[in-house]
Each structure stands twice: as C-alpha cells, then as structure tokens.
Amino acid sequence: MLLGFVLAFFACVVSAQEYDALPYSVENGAVDESTYLGWRIFHSTCHGCHGVDATGTSVAPDLTERVKKLSSRDFSIKVLSRYRITMSAEAAAGDDQTEMRAAFLEQVLRRERGEVLMPAWDQDLNVRPHVLDIYAYLRARADGALGQGRPQRQSDND
Ligand code: HEC
Numbered sequence: 001m002l003l004g005f006v007l008a009f010f011a012c013v014v015s016a017q018e019y020d021a022l023p024y025s026v027e028n029g030a031v032d033e034s035t036y037l038g039w040r041i042f043h044s045t046c047h048g049c050h051g052v053d054a055t056g057t058s059v060a061p062d063l064t065e066r067v068k069k070l071s072s073r074d075f076s077i078k079v080l081s082r083y084r085i086t087m088s089a090e091a092a093a094g095d096d097q098t099e100m101r102a103a104f105l106e107q108v109l110r111r112e113r114g115e116v117l118m119p120a121w122d123q124d125l126n127v128r129p130h131v132l133d134i135y136a137y138l139r140a141r142a143d144g145a146l147g148q149g150r151p152q153r154q155s156d157n158d
Pocket of ligand 1: 031040045046048050059060061063066067071075078079116117118121127134153
C-alpha cells in the first residue's frame with residue numbers, strides 16, 4: 001500500500017519532469033498559444049530590464065542563459081516571491097533559518113547599494129496567472145528552439 005503510494009508519487013515526479021523538458025511547442029518556427037502569450041507578456045512587463053528577446057541589459061541578467069538552469073517550479077518561485085529566497089524544502093521547513101536570513105540580508109545590502117532589484121510579481125494579475133506561459137517562452141529561447149523577434153502562432157497557419 002505504502003509502496004504503491006511511493007511509486008505513484010515518483011510517477012508524478014517523472015511526468016512533471018517530462019512536462020518540464022518541453023513546456024513549449026515550435027513547428028516550422030510557429031509556437032503554441034501558451035508560448036505566444038508568454039512572449040507577449042514578457043514584452044509588456046519584463047523586457048524593460050531583461051532586454052528585448054530576454055538577452056539581458058546592464059541592470060538585469062540574460063534570461064536565455066539563466067532559464068537553462070531553472071525548472072518551471074524554481075522559475076515561478078523566483079518570479080513571484082518577494083525576496084527571491086530559494087532553498088530546499090527541508091531547509092525552509094527546518095528550525096535553522098540561517099539560509100533565509102542570509103538571502104534576506106543580501107537583498108537589503110543590494111537595495112542600500114542602489115542596485116536594481118528583481119520585483120516580486122505575485123500581486124501582478126498580468127503576470128501571476130501566466131508565469132508558466134512566460135516560462136514556456138523563455139525555455140524555447142533558452143533551448144535555441146525559438147529565435148528573436150515576434151513569433152508566429154501555429155493557429156495563424158491553420
Ligand atoms: C526592474 C527591473 C526588472 C524587471 C521589470 C524584471 N526583472 Fe527579473 N531580474 C531583475 C534583476 C536585477 C535580476 C537579478 C537579481 C539577482 O541576480 O539577484 C532579475 C532576475 C530574474 C530572474 C532570476 C534569474 C536567476 O538565475 O536567478 C528571473 C527568472 C527573472 N528575473 C524573470 C523576470 C520576469 C519573468 C520578469 C517579468 C515578469 C522580470 N524578471 C522583470 C530585474 C528585473
């Protein structure tokens with residue numbers, strides 16, 4: 001019984017990773033609706049700091065590089081949370097809050113140095129429901145599946 005539960009859990013993890021492996025679809029240069037929406041939102045909200053086509057500016061990093069290393073879950077946490085504190089579930093649940101304090105302190109120091117901080121988007125209704133659409137667009141860019149500029153939509157070719 002317990003074993004069955006454990007196996008079912010791992011099956012879910014595996015399928016989540018498979019989904020993560022390809023959250024977008026690109027056919028003949030044309031993308032699915034989710035990826036297209038991600039492109040649109042990125043270029044209304046994020047490009048000011050991260051640059052057109054997500055390739056970075058002097059104030060914020062190139063996301064086509066960074067997103068290669070982020071799962072959809074880690075991406076969502078970083079984009080939505082106020083202090084971008086990312087840590088393992090064990091560390092977050094544990095009694096030792098050292099990691100949390102260190103991340104918080106770094107934020108304070110950055111602010112005092114006048115550096116641009118990544119905003120938290122959890123209150124932004126343009127972003128919050130579409131964080132995985134933005135991830136799909138950025139993963140397609142990071143994987144080299146999608147080039148620069150406005151993508152074609154698959155539905156336009158129907
Ligand atoms: C006001 C400028 C600004 C805007 C607007 C902005 N960002 Fe950022 N973002 C930053 C900065 C600065 C960093 C680097 C923070 C750091 O490394 O500590 C960052 C970091 C990130 C990271 C983390 C990269 C990593 O490897 O840790 C992601 C993901 C990200 N931004 C996504 C987005 C998305 C998606 C949007 C639009 C919804 C957005 N950003 C809008 C400034 C901005």
